[in-house]
Amino acid sequence: MNSAEPKRGGQKSAFVACALIVVTALGGLCWISALPLLGYDAYPLIASSSVKELGDLWRLVSIELMDGRYPDGHFHRPLVQLSFALDRALHGLEPRGYHLTNLLVCAISGTLVFGLARRIGGLKIWSACVAGLFFVAHPLQAEVLPFPARRADNLALCLTLAVLLMQVRPGAALGRGRAIGLCLLSWCAFAAKETGAVVALLGPLLLLIESEGTLARRFKSAMRNAWPTILGVALGVGARHLVLGGLAGHTDSSLLGSLALPASEYLWRLLYSQPWAGWNSATLPILWGLFAMLMICSLKSRPQGTGFLFAWLTALLMVSGLAGRVHDWYALLFVPAMGILVCVVIERAWVHLHANRTPTKAVPGILALGLALSLLVNGPLLRRYGN
Secondary structure, three states: OOOHHHHHHHHHHHHHHHHHHHHHHHHHOHHHHHOOOOOOOHHHHHHOOOOOOOHHHHHHHHOOHHHHOOOOEEOOOHHHHHHHHHHHHHHOOOHHHHHHHHHHHHHHHHHHHHHHHHHOOOOOHHHHHHHHHHHHHOHHHHHOOOOHHHHHHHHHHHHHHHHHHHOOOOOOOOOHHHHHHHHHHHHHHHHHOHHHHHHHHHHHHHHHHHOOOOHHHHHHHHHHHHHHHHHHHHHHHHHHHHHHOOOOEEOOOOOOHHHHOOHHHHHHHHHOOOHHHOOOHHHHHHHHHHHHHHHHHHHHHOHHHHHHHHHHHHHHHHHHHOOOOOOHHHHHHHHHHHHHHHHHHHHHHHHHHHOOOOHHHHHHHHHHHHHHHHHHHOOOOOOOOOO
16 A cells, blocks of 8 residues: 555545534534624724724734723733724624634634644544534633624634644754744734733743753754744734833733632633533532543643643643633633643543453543533533523
């Protein structure tokens, strides 16, 4: 058999898996496009993103979010403003167009999760496909997609995933075009929302884990290909400082806020299948136990990948903590890493069962599958939440 045939077969399966994720996102969540423009800040954001001439594009890049009229703080998110300007030019005030943009970003993010599940988690094609579906089907999508103004979280996450997936592996040459692309995407991730800054840490960390040799050699190898990512975020921070006269943020933002951020609230939003039922602290011991089980089982199967996923979740926790508050839609940023973690454990269980090994070793994977199914049942694919 030609050695190219298995490769072509794998590429075809990967394409089909990505197509399934996209169709699920656009088809299963299409009901959202029939909703009105929800959120008090939707119309002010659209009004401040008007473009009548070419010079207005520069104005959108160089002004404060919502032209300084956002009541809850001071932000510089030019990519959000530009995306609303494009939607307004194409669709006017028709809500369907704004929702379609959000759905497209969600679908792209799902395929990027698929790619990262393959790279970070070492998952097979269909296990990685489940990770992508886990993302688009998660109940937290109902907290982001129906609200156009929450596109900042959607865009920042999509661009963060793209930057991580585009990292040039250690030992490979970083071409000029790839370097410029990484720098631009990293700037865009930060320009969508401040949480995009995590790529400046996660990009080098991913390459550090993938490198070989001594720690010093691995660090040097990682930085050789990660510098465009760091530069892009640095440019974003500099632009924000020039526009706002400082880092600004929410009125109660704090650089020390992350140290006191309750991780339990995010874990509850990630793993509890009905987060809109209200906060229930009685479930926390179960959720923490479930998370610990996922981490331990994943460590046994993919130690390096699991270490990166834990660092990813921790970095998001610290960056999100700068806001000094917790909202449901903030937790969407954690879903890709958690989905990959869940699918690593599920695949490990499948391998044990398929090889007729000790059935008890498959129990964590069965529990992880049950978790994924419970989230699916209560997610926006199968439930249409009201306003």
